[in-house]
Amino acid sequence: MTDIEYVRAADQGSALALVAEDPDAVFLAGGTTELDLALKDQVVHPSRFVDIGRLPLRGVTRDGDRLRVAALTTMEELAADPTVRERLPFVREALLLGASTQLRNMATIGGNLLQRTRCRYFRDPDVGACNKRDPGSGCAAIEGVARMHAILGAGPSCIALHASDLCVPLVAMDAEVELLDADGTRTVPLTEFYRTPGDRPDVENVLRHGELVTHVQVPLLPDGARSGYLKVRDRTSYEFATTSAGAAVTVEDGTITWAKLGLGGVGTMPWRAWEAESVLVGAPASERTFRAAAEAAIRDPFTVPGTAFKVELAKRTIVRILRTVTS
Amino acid sequence: MTATLAKENVIGRPIDRIDGRRKVAGAAPYPSDFDLPGQVHAALVSSTIAAGRITRIDRSKAEAAPGVLRVLTYDNAPTLTDPPQNALGSTMRRPLRDDRILHYGQHIGIVVANTRAQAVAAARLVEIEYAEEEPVLDIDDPRAAVEDNPFGMASSRGDVPAALAAADVTVDGTYTIGAEANSPMGLFTTVASWQGGRLVVHDTTQAPSFLRVALAVMFEVPEENVRVLIPFLGGGFGAGLRLWSHTVLTTLAARVLDRPVKLVLSRPQMFHSVGHRAASRQRVQLGADRDGRLTAIDHDAIAANGLGDHLPSPIVAVTPSTYACDNVATHERRAHLNIPFTGFMRAPGAIEAHFALESALDELADQTGVDPVELRLRNYAEVHPVSGKPWSSKALRDCLEVGSERFGWPGRDPAPRSTHDGDQLVGQGMASATFEFYALPCTVRLVVDRRGNATVRTAGTDIGTGTYTITAQLTAELLGIDVDQVRVVIGDTDQPPAPQSGGSGLAGALGAAIQDAASELADQLARLDGHPGESFASLLDRHGLDELEVTGYSDLAGAATHADVAPAGAFAAAFAEVGVDEDLGLIRVRRLVSVIDGGRVFNAKTARSQAIGGAVMGIGMAMLEELAYDPNTGRVANGTFGDYLVPVNRDVPDLDITFVGEPDTFNPTGSKGLGEIGIVSIAPAIANAVYHATGRRIRDLPITLDKML
Amino acid sequence: MSSATTARSTQVTVELRVNGRTYPVRLDSTTTLLDALRDELHLTGTKKGCDQGACGACTVLRDGKRIVSCLALAAQCDGSEITTIEGLAEDGHPHPMQEAFVRHDALQCGYCTTGQVMSAVALLREGRTGSDDEIREFMSGNLCRCAAYPNIVAAIREVADS
Structure with missing residues (x-):
C-alpha cells in the first residue's frame, strides 16, 4: 500500500x-x-x-487586456471561456488538442503548468538511472528509446520533455504565475518559472515547498494580431506532441511588427523562441523570414539518435505555423 | 418450429448481437469482474533484467508486510509438471522452473495478500539479486541463436535461381516490421479456485479447451476436474491463444493457499506477459516478364522468438498459394532473443508475408507499367498453385474488380506525386490478400425442449466476433425456430470441447458441428415419426419426452486431407487513399475500401464489424504501432497506452466494406472465417499509397512521421 | 478540516453518491474512484483498461461531466454526484445511447463499451456532435481495440439527430 x-x-x-x-x-x-x-x-x-480541489480558486476574470485564470480552473473550463475564444484563440486550440475530454474535465491549469515529464524512464521505478528521480544516478533515456524527448534545454544529465500543449502559447504570451505561501504572494513570469535540467534535473521550477500556484495571468492578443497552434503527431488525436508551435503575430503592410513564438515537444521546459522573434519582428512575412526564424529557434540542439529528426521537424513546424498565421 | 427443420433467411441477416444488451449495460461479466467468497489477491514479481541468473532472493520483507499470505519464488514453490504442446503447436516454459532469466518482465514470483493493494506493495519488497548477462535483443545480433526452417515451411517448386536470372524484370526488396502488441482492452485476469480436487478458473483465454488440458497436466489432475470459464473475454486478437505464466502462477497460489486467488495484470505488465507479433525482416525477390507475369518468387523471412520458446507461426506458409507462378521458393528462420515471449496476433504470418509480397508486387507494377490491379489479375491463381486442385471457392477476382470500381481506381494516374490537395500529396494504393484454410475439430451439444426452445453448448468462447449471435442464428435456421428461442452456452469447458477463437477457424468448425447436430436431430425426429409441420413440443409430448439431446461434431481439417478441392480460406482486396503532408511527415488515411470474400456470411452486421476492426488495426500496423525494447535492458520502453499508440476514433477514415463471393463448397455451412482477413491487405495498401503519393517506398513498418522526413 | 493536530491516518470515510444512492464507505485513502466502484460498491460495469487515464474504459460522470475514474481518488469525490453505466437506465429502460450502440453494433468484445457509452452521453450534453469529425475527435479519449469506431460514430449521430 x-x-x-x-x-x-x-x-x-x-x-x-x-x-x-x-x-x-x-x-x-x-x-x-x-x-x-x-x-x-x-x-x-x-x-x-x-x-485543494474545493478551494475557491476557480474561474476566469478579465482585467483590462489581461486574463486572470484561477489555478483550479479546468482545461475544459478555460477552453470554453468566451474571452479565450476571442482574444487567445491559440490558447484554446492548445487546450483542446491536449489530452482527452475526460482528462480536461479533471486537469487544472495550475496542474498543467506543473505536470511532470512523460519520459518512461522517469516513470518506471524499475529503471535505476534517472537523475530526475534520483540525482546522480545517470540517465537511461539517453542511450535508450528516446523519441518523445527534448532537444532544447536537454543535456547529458537529462533529456526529459515538458509535454504541455497549453504552456506553449502561455509562455509565448508572457504569462505570469501568481504564487502564494505563508510569507505572502509573488508573481513570476512563466519564462522564468522553469529551470533547464543542468546538473539538477530533479529541480524543475522555482516553486518552493509549500508554495501554491493560485493564478495565471495571460496578456490578451493585441488588436489585429493573429495566432495559431500547430501540433504534429502520428496519431490524429490523443497523443502528446512530437513537435508543436504556438505563434501570434501582427503583420502590417507585409511586415511583421509583433511576434510571439512558443515551442512544444522539443524542450525540457515550455520553450520560448526569443531568437526567432527577434528575426521576425521588422522582417517581411516571407518563407525566407520564417525559415530564418526557425533556424534561430533551434540553435544548438542536444540530440540523441531517437530525437535527431526533431531538429528539422521543429523548424518545419515553425515555418508552417508562421505561414498559417500570416496568410 | 417444424419437425422438418430449416428456416430460411436467418443466417446472414444483420440482426443485433444477442449479447449486446448485456454489454452496453455493463452486465456482461469479464474475468476481472468475478470475485469469489474468501478470495485473496495476487501480484507478480517480475525480473528487471533480460538475461542472467537469480543469485539471491529475500522474501522476508514482503512476507512481513501487512496482509501478506504467501510469497512464491522458484526456490520455495512446488514443482509443476511441464505443460503439453497445445493444438497450435506452442509449448511453454514452466514458470518458476529455475533461476534463469530469459527476458525482462519474466514472472519470477507471486505474492498473495488479503487485498490487491497489499499484494502490489509487497511484490515490490521482494529483494532479488542477479548475475546479469548482456541480453541478445536484435535479430541481427551475431550472438543470436538462429533456427533454420523451424516449422518445415521451407519449400521450393520449379527453379527459382534460373527463373530469376532469366527474368525480364526483377524486384528485390527487404521489408521490416516492428514488433506489435495485441493490446486488447481487457486486462488479462485469472481467478483460480480449488474446490476439493477440482479447479475452477476464470481466465482470459481464447482457447478454453487447450487451457483445461494444460492445467490438468501441470497440476496432475484429471481433465474433468478442471473447469475453465470465459463467457466474455475483453478482446484478445491472439493474445489469449497461449498458456501464459500468470495463469499458472495464480492457479498454483490458489492451490498452495487453498483459497481462491485473483490476479489482474496491469497494463504495463500486459506488454511483457501476453505475447506480441514478433519483429520480422523479409526479403522478396520477384522475377517477371515484361507484361508483369510472374516467373519467380523467392521469399525469405526471419523473425524474432523468445529464448527457450517455440511458437509455430510461420510467415512464408501462405506464399506458395498466392499467385500462379511456376518457380517459388520460401525460406524461414527464427532468431531466439531475450525478449518477452512472442504470440499470435491477428493473421500471424500472413500479414507479414502480405506486406512484403504486396509491396513487392507494387514495385513490379511500377517497373513494368502494368496497373497494380491488372498485375494481380494477370497472375491470378485459378487453381490452387500447390495442389493444382480447384479452389473450394475463390472470389478474389470479384474483390479486385468490385474494389476497383467502388474506389474509383480506373483512371488513376500511375505517376507518383501526381496529385496535390493543399499541403498534402495524395496517393492511392491497393493490395490483395489470400488467407489459408484452417480448422480444428469441434463438438457441440444441442438440446431441444417441449417449448420448442433450443440450447447449444460448447466450450469455445466469443472474443467479440459475434460467436454467440451466429451460433443462435445457425441453430435457429437449421431447427426452424426463432433466434430468441436459442440459448447459447459457451466459454465453459464443462461443455463439449471446441477449438480456440483464433485462426478464423471457429465459426466454420462450430457451424459445421451445429449442422451435424441438427442433422442428427432430424434423424431422431424422423425416428420419432414426426408429422410434417409438427412442432417439437407436440412431438416430444406425444412421446412423453422432456427434451431431446444430440451431439454434433466437425473435423474439417481431417476432411480436407482427402478432399478433391483445395479448401479455401478467405480472400480480400484493399484500396487506400492517403494524404501525406511531406513537410511534417504526416500521413492520414483519407478513405479505405475493403472487399472480402469470406464465403457465406452468417451475420452481415457483425461481419462488417469484423472487417472494420481488421482495417483499423491495419492502420495501426501501417502507421503507429511498434513495441520498443530498451537496447540495454530489453525492457519494453513504451509499455503503456500513452506510449504504445493504437488507433483512436479520429484515425479512422471513411470505410467502405463489401462482401463478395459465394458460399464455400467445402465447408458444409459455406463459411470461410472472417476474423483475420480484414487486416491482411491493409498495411501494404497504405504503404503502396504512400509511394504513389510521394514517390518514396517505405519498406519498414510502421511508417511513422520521422521516416517521411 | 484542520491542520497539524490531525492524527495521521491513511484511511478515509467517504460518502459516495452514485446513481442517486449514497454509500458510506471506509477506504484506504489512496483508493481510486474506479476501485471503490468496482471493489466496494460492486458496480463492475465500469472497466479498468489501463488504470492510467490513457484509455477511457473507466469513464463515469462526476457532477454531470465525464472523467476517468482511475485518476480520481474516491475521497476527492466525496459529496459529488457520480453516474456510472448502471445508472443510465430509467425505469428499467435502457438509455437511448445504449439502444443505439446495440443497433449499430458499436461494440464487439464489449470491454470498452460502457466507457464509450458514458463518454457518448456526455458528448451529447457538451454539444459536440455537430459533425462526424467532431464526434470522432471528442470520442478519441476512448480506445476501442476492436475498433467499433465508425459504428460508435453512427450510434451517436443517430441519437444526436433524434
Missing part, C-alpha cells in the same frame, strides 16, 4: 499549513499527474495529499 494520508483542505490557509508542515506533503488538485505518479507508477512518494 502506498501509505499516503489524505486531507481535504477547508480553506487556503489550512492548505498552505498542511503542506508547509510536512516536507513530503503535496497539494492535490485535479490529480491526473500526481495520482498517476504516486499510485500507479509509484515514482514519487508523498506522505500526504492535501486536496
Whole structure:
C-alpha cells in the first residue's frame, strides 16, 4: 500500500499549513499527474495529499487586456471561456488538442503548468538511472528509446520533455504565475518559472515547498494580431506532441511588427523562441523570414539518435505555423 | 418450429448481437469482474533484467508486510509438471522452473495478500539479486541463436535461381516490421479456485479447451476436474491463444493457499506477459516478364522468438498459394532473443508475408507499367498453385474488380506525386490478400425442449466476433425456430470441447458441428415419426419426452486431407487513399475500401464489424504501432497506452466494406472465417499509397512521421 | 478540516453518491474512484483498461461531466454526484445511447463499451456532435481495440439527430 494520508483542505490557509508542515506533503488538485505518479507508477512518494480541489480558486476574470485564470480552473473550463475564444484563440486550440475530454474535465491549469515529464524512464521505478528521480544516478533515456524527448534545454544529465500543449502559447504570451505561501504572494513570469535540467534535473521550477500556484495571468492578443497552434503527431488525436508551435503575430503592410513564438515537444521546459522573434519582428512575412526564424529557434540542439529528426521537424513546424498565421 | 427443420433467411441477416444488451449495460461479466467468497489477491514479481541468473532472493520483507499470505519464488514453490504442446503447436516454459532469466518482465514470483493493494506493495519488497548477462535483443545480433526452417515451411517448386536470372524484370526488396502488441482492452485476469480436487478458473483465454488440458497436466489432475470459464473475454486478437505464466502462477497460489486467488495484470505488465507479433525482416525477390507475369518468387523471412520458446507461426506458409507462378521458393528462420515471449496476433504470418509480397508486387507494377490491379489479375491463381486442385471457392477476382470500381481506381494516374490537395500529396494504393484454410475439430451439444426452445453448448468462447449471435442464428435456421428461442452456452469447458477463437477457424468448425447436430436431430425426429409441420413440443409430448439431446461434431481439417478441392480460406482486396503532408511527415488515411470474400456470411452486421476492426488495426500496423525494447535492458520502453499508440476514433477514415463471393463448397455451412482477413491487405495498401503519393517506398513498418522526413 | 493536530491516518470515510444512492464507505485513502466502484460498491460495469487515464474504459460522470475514474481518488469525490453505466437506465429502460450502440453494433468484445457509452452521453450534453469529425475527435479519449469506431460514430449521430 502506498501509505499516503489524505486531507481535504477547508480553506487556503489550512492548505498552505498542511503542506508547509510536512516536507513530503503535496497539494492535490485535479490529480491526473500526481495520482498517476504516486499510485500507479509509484515514482514519487508523498506522505500526504492535501486536496485543494474545493478551494475557491476557480474561474476566469478579465482585467483590462489581461486574463486572470484561477489555478483550479479546468482545461475544459478555460477552453470554453468566451474571452479565450476571442482574444487567445491559440490558447484554446492548445487546450483542446491536449489530452482527452475526460482528462480536461479533471486537469487544472495550475496542474498543467506543473505536470511532470512523460519520459518512461522517469516513470518506471524499475529503471535505476534517472537523475530526475534520483540525482546522480545517470540517465537511461539517453542511450535508450528516446523519441518523445527534448532537444532544447536537454543535456547529458537529462533529456526529459515538458509535454504541455497549453504552456506553449502561455509562455509565448508572457504569462505570469501568481504564487502564494505563508510569507505572502509573488508573481513570476512563466519564462522564468522553469529551470533547464543542468546538473539538477530533479529541480524543475522555482516553486518552493509549500508554495501554491493560485493564478495565471495571460496578456490578451493585441488588436489585429493573429495566432495559431500547430501540433504534429502520428496519431490524429490523443497523443502528446512530437513537435508543436504556438505563434501570434501582427503583420502590417507585409511586415511583421509583433511576434510571439512558443515551442512544444522539443524542450525540457515550455520553450520560448526569443531568437526567432527577434528575426521576425521588422522582417517581411516571407518563407525566407520564417525559415530564418526557425533556424534561430533551434540553435544548438542536444540530440540523441531517437530525437535527431526533431531538429528539422521543429523548424518545419515553425515555418508552417508562421505561414498559417500570416496568410 | 417444424419437425422438418430449416428456416430460411436467418443466417446472414444483420440482426443485433444477442449479447449486446448485456454489454452496453455493463452486465456482461469479464474475468476481472468475478470475485469469489474468501478470495485473496495476487501480484507478480517480475525480473528487471533480460538475461542472467537469480543469485539471491529475500522474501522476508514482503512476507512481513501487512496482509501478506504467501510469497512464491522458484526456490520455495512446488514443482509443476511441464505443460503439453497445445493444438497450435506452442509449448511453454514452466514458470518458476529455475533461476534463469530469459527476458525482462519474466514472472519470477507471486505474492498473495488479503487485498490487491497489499499484494502490489509487497511484490515490490521482494529483494532479488542477479548475475546479469548482456541480453541478445536484435535479430541481427551475431550472438543470436538462429533456427533454420523451424516449422518445415521451407519449400521450393520449379527453379527459382534460373527463373530469376532469366527474368525480364526483377524486384528485390527487404521489408521490416516492428514488433506489435495485441493490446486488447481487457486486462488479462485469472481467478483460480480449488474446490476439493477440482479447479475452477476464470481466465482470459481464447482457447478454453487447450487451457483445461494444460492445467490438468501441470497440476496432475484429471481433465474433468478442471473447469475453465470465459463467457466474455475483453478482446484478445491472439493474445489469449497461449498458456501464459500468470495463469499458472495464480492457479498454483490458489492451490498452495487453498483459497481462491485473483490476479489482474496491469497494463504495463500486459506488454511483457501476453505475447506480441514478433519483429520480422523479409526479403522478396520477384522475377517477371515484361507484361508483369510472374516467373519467380523467392521469399525469405526471419523473425524474432523468445529464448527457450517455440511458437509455430510461420510467415512464408501462405506464399506458395498466392499467385500462379511456376518457380517459388520460401525460406524461414527464427532468431531466439531475450525478449518477452512472442504470440499470435491477428493473421500471424500472413500479414507479414502480405506486406512484403504486396509491396513487392507494387514495385513490379511500377517497373513494368502494368496497373497494380491488372498485375494481380494477370497472375491470378485459378487453381490452387500447390495442389493444382480447384479452389473450394475463390472470389478474389470479384474483390479486385468490385474494389476497383467502388474506389474509383480506373483512371488513376500511375505517376507518383501526381496529385496535390493543399499541403498534402495524395496517393492511392491497393493490395490483395489470400488467407489459408484452417480448422480444428469441434463438438457441440444441442438440446431441444417441449417449448420448442433450443440450447447449444460448447466450450469455445466469443472474443467479440459475434460467436454467440451466429451460433443462435445457425441453430435457429437449421431447427426452424426463432433466434430468441436459442440459448447459447459457451466459454465453459464443462461443455463439449471446441477449438480456440483464433485462426478464423471457429465459426466454420462450430457451424459445421451445429449442422451435424441438427442433422442428427432430424434423424431422431424422423425416428420419432414426426408429422410434417409438427412442432417439437407436440412431438416430444406425444412421446412423453422432456427434451431431446444430440451431439454434433466437425473435423474439417481431417476432411480436407482427402478432399478433391483445395479448401479455401478467405480472400480480400484493399484500396487506400492517403494524404501525406511531406513537410511534417504526416500521413492520414483519407478513405479505405475493403472487399472480402469470406464465403457465406452468417451475420452481415457483425461481419462488417469484423472487417472494420481488421482495417483499423491495419492502420495501426501501417502507421503507429511498434513495441520498443530498451537496447540495454530489453525492457519494453513504451509499455503503456500513452506510449504504445493504437488507433483512436479520429484515425479512422471513411470505410467502405463489401462482401463478395459465394458460399464455400467445402465447408458444409459455406463459411470461410472472417476474423483475420480484414487486416491482411491493409498495411501494404497504405504503404503502396504512400509511394504513389510521394514517390518514396517505405519498406519498414510502421511508417511513422520521422521516416517521411 | 484542520491542520497539524490531525492524527495521521491513511484511511478515509467517504460518502459516495452514485446513481442517486449514497454509500458510506471506509477506504484506504489512496483508493481510486474506479476501485471503490468496482471493489466496494460492486458496480463492475465500469472497466479498468489501463488504470492510467490513457484509455477511457473507466469513464463515469462526476457532477454531470465525464472523467476517468482511475485518476480520481474516491475521497476527492466525496459529496459529488457520480453516474456510472448502471445508472443510465430509467425505469428499467435502457438509455437511448445504449439502444443505439446495440443497433449499430458499436461494440464487439464489449470491454470498452460502457466507457464509450458514458463518454457518448456526455458528448451529447457538451454539444459536440455537430459533425462526424467532431464526434470522432471528442470520442478519441476512448480506445476501442476492436475498433467499433465508425459504428460508435453512427450510434451517436443517430441519437444526436433524434
